[in-house]
Amino acid sequence: MNRSATSAFFRCVIIVWLVTTGVGMAATTIPQWSLLPLPAKASPAKAGALDIAQGAVVTLQGMDRQQVQSVVERFVQRVADTNGLHLRVATTGVAHPAITFAVNPRADVTDDAGYRITVSHDGILVTARTARGAFYGSVTLWQLLTPPGWTRGAPVAVAYGVIDDHPRFAWRALLLDSGRHYQSVADIKKLIDWMSLNKLNVLLWHLTEDQGWRLEIRKYPALTKTGACHEAVGLDSELTGSADRPYCGFYSQAQARDIVRYAAERYVDVVPEIDLPGHSQAAIAAYPWLGVTGKRPPVWTEWGVSPWLLKPNEKTLQFVDDVLDEVLQIFPSRYISIGGDEADKQQWNASPDVRAQMHKLGLANMDQLQGWFTQQVGAHLIAHGRTPVGWDDELVAGATLPAPEVIMSWHGDDNERVALAAIKQGHDVVMTPQESLYFDHYQSDLPDEWPAPPPAATLQQAYDTIVIPNGASTLEAQHIIGVQGGLWTEQMGTFAHDQHAVFPRMAALSELGWSPSSAHDWNGFLRRMPAELARYRALGIGYADSAFAPAFHVTAVANGSLRVELSNQLEFGTIRYTTDGSDPTNQSTPYAQPLTLPHNTTLRAATFAADGFELAAPRTQTLDETTLLSRDSSALATCSKQPASRLQGARPRKGPSPVYSVDIGNMCWAWPQAPLDGITHVAITVERIAWRFGDEAKDAAVRHETNAGGEFEIHADSCQGPLLARLPLESAVHAKGQSRLDAKVAMPAGAGVRDLCVFATGDPRDGQWALARMTFSK
Structure with a gap:
């Protein structure tokens, strides 16, 4: 064979090999890796890249073949769904596969969740000790195949190099509150999928609340028969379709087991939370003997902190043990959360029986009594080989908690003082500060921001969360076992709202939990966000774009x-x-x-x-001509100078539900430096929102009404300054949705530019007025 014939022959062989394996020649420009969370060590080569094209062959070798096969098949399906590349899993030996997953218990990688990815001209090799590590390697490989600006279905160039990776923390969690609002099993599975692709590994499932008991307990059927439903007050009536149809929902034990199984396949541990002794009004509604008063309350329809606590006696403890025994049969997790937060003890303090028990036990106060109650519950879990988890509230109050209990520290103020106290007492701690990792808080002050409580928790605030409290020694810092985002759902009635709240802040949480502290770099994180958002979009995640919005x-x-x-x-x-x-x-x-x-x-x-x-x-x-003469509520300040809540109004016949900035309990707004020259009229759009705000009631600001139904008043300079306009509310009191009111403006001399105070009279607990928009005209 002559030289030209030999060259032609080998060119044909190479082409056949490229087609059968899916490995192509590298692009001239070396592609950039855009990985999130950032790996522990990523070493891209200075030159060379590998093309992965349609039909690329994926093989697996080593241990745990059945589990690894599932990991590989889900990886291939994920690539097809998001990127449009259809890879092929080989069932028999292939001489030159494009991608190989190799699992070996003695592999030279860090941690059972760790992995190594090597990209070279020979292909891509994912090495791990376990199927779990292979799964996390598959997530990173999926990201390598969805680089910035990828084109669906086109070959992807992957730069040569090596990634050595493992998680920083063992607990990388999202709390899902199903107590306030219920999510379907299908939606929870979607959330678990997306969590796993952000390398989160714990779903803390908040299953019991004042507003609903959501888990079937067979020994106590009324917990779900009675406790899983409440009256459809306010916007819940839109979810049920009628104010006469109660808001209901719970998970059967079979459904809960199905979620646990599904999560385990994606290396997510489901940790149930049965909140005790507070947040228990739904349980007491089902079994009044669990409460202090003996009366049966309704399942709560409000938000905030309910005063209905479990009675801390032996009968209640037996109930708790019975419930936990069934919980332990459903959830194999090492950890079980028993809550312990926000226990308003007014009923305990008013009860002679509870006070007598406190004295009999030799305790000084009700916080110590709660500590005793928690000790009993924790001992039951420990005796069954489980580790109790609870909130940091009792540490704030100075009570003692069971030594093995894991503390979720949500009081992030005072420089993480409570978390520091917990680790100095020897508790393992999960950092979940409300100031930055409560994802129910709104993300911006844009006028189209979704309903949420204040203050804002922005993407950057989430990323910059303090994970190791200042003042912790190196040894004490080892007690920080992870981080957790909180999705509390008082204002989240739909899964679309859940997605908007969680993403993209989950990306920040992911990097906090997985990446080494030395990799913490806000600007680098931000540069990697466009590729991550493109992946979210390809997955069908309805994320918030608030941080980037004009x-x-x-x-x-x-x-x-x-x-x-x-x-x-x-x-x-x-x-x-x-x-x-x-x-x-x-x-x-x-x-x-x-x-x-x-x-x-x-x-x-x-x-x-x-x-x-x-x-x-x-x-x-x-x-x-109205642009400078109009303000919606998001552009107004609160008179108290406190950050406003964003509350959802009634859904109109067409279009989305309105959202209002409201200082709950204080129906007052400020417009600094309003341009008033030549103004003669004002129009306002308002809506009355049902009071559902629980313990906010004690601070409600009540203003004297001049007219039946009250009125809105507009004053210059201050809330006691000259009255510019009064707009009676009588016609709007019983309206469903928004009402528009008009009035003449009595302009004071020398108006020019003036500060304005706008408030509604009356008692907000009778109905909280929201101001949608105020417009002046000449």
């Missing part, structure tokens, strides 16, 4: 035009805009400096990554 700041200029400044929370990405009302694209004009625009302009803006990916959907600012 905000508009509009002011007047001398020629009668309007000056518009555009920005976003993170100052990341390129904001692009149009002025004709059309949607911006990645080719639209980039924002570089403040815009001067005429009236009657519809300005649309969206944010894009460098590769053209849309980081935030378009937002709109209409510029007309």
